[in-house]
Amino acid sequence: MSDLLERLRGRGWRMTAQRRVVAEVLDGEHVHLTADEVHARAVAKLPEISRATVYNTLGELVSLGEVLEVATDKRAKRYDPNAHRPHHHLVCAQCGAIRDVHPSGNPLADLPDTERFGFTVSGVEVTYRGVCPNCAAA
Amino acid sequence: MSDLLERLRGRGWRMTAQRRVVAEVLDGEHVHLTADEVHARAVAKLPEISRATVYNTLGELVSLGEVLEVATDKRAKRYDPNAHRPHHHLVCAQCGAIRDVHPSGNPLADLPDTERFGFTVSGVEVTYRGVCPNCAAA
DNA sequence: ATCCTACAATGGACATTGTCCAAGTCAAGT
């Protein structure tokens, strides 16, 4: 690491201890954390970091396109640090675990003009639902 | 209306004024309402209905497969009464409007076994993101 | 090296959405 910090600095981000810690948490974990989980891990490295700062920083990272928001269920948003390789998600309906997957087709091509209703379509998210091996065994 | 009420009665649902009102709200509107919007419309027809009952009833409708939950963003879940015709969603990134769409491909077929990680995959949701004509004009 | 200042962090109040529960109410079968 960390290309991420490099890129951020290059974009004129003011580098603070808090932002570094949040970026490191995301960069290190290749899972999809909730804001609260990010906060918990950040606190472990920098005890006095506040919740608001974590939320702010996550929001900024999303705006910058460095991190993706994933809203697979009603519960908390999750943050996906793998923003630079397009991929989709496979979610366990029971335990909520998320895996990145790379399907073969291109769903954007599957939406004909007649189904676009004048929208300027800019992206697509595909969420597969199922039951993971662990939960199936239980 | 209302096949919905018929089906529910057929399944042994105890028919109460509250449930009828919630079902009517969903049946009448072919948009995707949040729980609070459903509650607001229900209150207009039956002022003393409580929020808890609306949540309960929506949850039951979802369990029965009569209504779909849609979690397109971090905000409230939306309820889609169009549960019997498979379709996907096109969401305006600015105003949050949702349109039902019917893409041509079958994304389930696009997920090879090697990308399933032992999951039993049971379904897929596709959410197209874009800007609607109204918001684009503004 | 020090100072300035705009930008960032803090933390606590507040907002929104959803869940839970004990008590009261009522639909529907007998």
Place this chain on the structure above:
DNA sequence: ACTTGACTTGGACAATGTCCATTGTAGGAT
């Protein structure tokens, strides 16, 4: 009409997220 168990109620509570006035500080300017 009675009875009963399912349904509703309302309010407390929980989880997640936002806002804002105040305080702190990174990084350029001197």
